[in-house]
Amino acid sequence: MNATVDGDQPKSDAEEAAAAIDGFRQEIDHLDAEILRLVKRRAEVSQEVGRARMAAGGPRIVYNREMDVLARYRELGAEGRELAMILLRLGRGRLG
Numbered sequence: 001m002n003a004t005v006d007g008d009q010p011k012s013d014a015e016e017a018a019a020a021i022d023g024f025r026q027e028i029d030h031l032d033a034e035i036l037r038l039v040k041r042r043a044e045v046s047q048e049v050g051r052a053r054m055a056a057g058g059p060r061i062v063y064n065r066e067m068d069v070l071a072r073y074r075e076l077g078a079e080g081r082e083l084a085m086i087l088l089r090l091g092r093g094r095l096g
């Protein structure tokens with residue numbers, strides 16, 4: 001194996017792969033934390049909207065708004081629809 005200028009040994013393919021995987025996993029962990037934060041915030045805001053609407057005598061569910069949410073996630077296909085439905089369910093909380 002060739003030594004590099006500063007004396008370090010070049011990394012093997014397996015070591016390079018392990019380092020790349022580690023970097024990607026760190027990014028995934030960061031993304032998951034952000035997604036979780038955003039999902040929780042979305043649920044809070046959705047519940048606040050629901051409370052305000054119902055306090056003003058409005059309906060529990062607003063179907064055209066829910067259709068807009070479903071349409072927004074359509075680009076992700078069938079899973080996008082499931083994801084949108086889950087987000088809507090989380091937002092309903094104790095309301096629904």
Ligand SMILES: O=C(O)C(=O)C[C@]1(C(=O)O)C=C[C@@H](O)C=C1
Nearest residue numbers: 046049050061062065066088091
């Ligand atoms: O947009 C509203 O009016 C909401 O109450 C928010 C929200 C949502 O989570 O996106 C929640 C319940 C409604 O049925 C429609 C949409």
